[in-house]
Amino acid sequence: MFDWLVHAALRNRLIVALAAVVLLIYGAFTLSRMPVDVFPDLNKPTVTVQAEAGGMAPEEVEQLITLPLETAMAGIPGVESIRSISSVGLAFVYVTFDWDTDIYRARQMVGERLAAAREQLPDGVDHVAMGPVSSIMGEIMSVALPIDPARVSPMTVREYADFVVRPRLLTIPRVAQVVPIGGEVRQYQVQPDTARMAALGIAIDDIASAVKGFSANTSGGFLELNAREYLIRNIGRTTRIEDLQRLPVAYRNGQSITLAQVARVAFAPAIKRGDAGYNGKPAVILGIQKQPDADTVKLTRRVEEALAGFGK
Incomplete structure (x- = not known):
């Protein structure tokens, strides 16, 4: 077989030379368009799911957040392994797929399962989403x-x-x-003054309810007038610290008690x-x-x- 190839190449020198030139040009063209990286990406397609639940201990995060997410991800076609990390207020679930699985198809399947898993998570979970498409060498x-x-x-x-x-x-x-x-x-920080709260009869729940509804636009429906509909809006969104300080917390003797009267309100850095x-x-x-x-x-x-x- 090898002798036949050698003799065939010698008999067709021009064809072999042309083929070599074409391969050389194609190789140079391909080389110029190939991506350059420091290290090859040797990671299998992996989708990262992260959840935030401030204040939860690692044991609670594992039982209430990590376990339901792992259970929801099990059974997805092409999944090879599921790993997780549970820490203070944070949960990470790594879903690893086969080499031949398209990463965007994998993220679509994980997203479908994640939508169903959100209903099983407890209150207080602030953020549950997939991480970006990146690798450990990225x-x-x-x-x-x-x-x-x-x-x-x-x-x-x-x-x-x-x-x-x-x-x-x-x-x-x-x-x-x-x-x-x-x-x-930067954070809006509200530090209640317990002495003033006791003197004015304000409970911590009153402050929490007032702050929860602060800086939000609400809808009041429609008003029909002269065969036309008018949208009713309550414009309450603001970023000014003065507006938060003047936020009414409760009413006593026909007068409002503002947040600044029972708490220290200021911009301060987060922990x-x-x-x-x-x-x-x-x-x-x-x-x-x-x-x-x-x-x-x-x-x-x-x-x-x-x-x-x-x-x-």
Whole structure:
């Protein structure tokens, strides 16, 4: 067989040469279009489901959240294994599929099961969703925003990272996720004054009910007038701290008692569960993760171009 191939190639030198040139050109063309990565992606298609339930212990998270999610994911076609992590107020479920399973088809099947599993979860579960399409080798860049406390507050830098830098980077194709770490997250904090509450006869449930309904637009239906319908809306959405301070909590002797009379209301940073730094100084770090099939070199150039635009 080998001798026949050698003699056939010698008899048809021109055809063999042309075939070699065509293969060489095709190989060079394919090489120029192949994605470049630091390491090959050796992870099987995996869908991550995460849930947040602030205040729950790991045992409660495992029994009330993780177990129902694992049970709902079992039986999905193509699933090889299901792993989970339960911690304080957090649950992560990793659903791993066969190599030949399309990741987007896998996410569709997980999403269908997740919609049914939400009904079995207890009250107090703030967030249940799938993670972005990324891999363990997907973090391609870390961007640091240094914090100079003498010029700007850590809260302002974190807001700039959350609402300016992160949305811009997420618009770049093939960027899966941008995770900010560090700085201070702004919160509306209400700290009840028990002495004032007792003097005015205000219960903690009164404060909780009032704050729960704060800053929300509601609908009042329609008003029919002159053969036309008019939409009735109650515009209550606001972000001003003064509006929260003047929020009525209860009524005594025909007068309203505001939230500022029974509690300290102010903007304050959320409790930190981690921090970030750059060159020994505080900073906000943004971890940029790519999708599994993205070209690391080209995507890095696009991210650098986007970052350069912030300096203009």
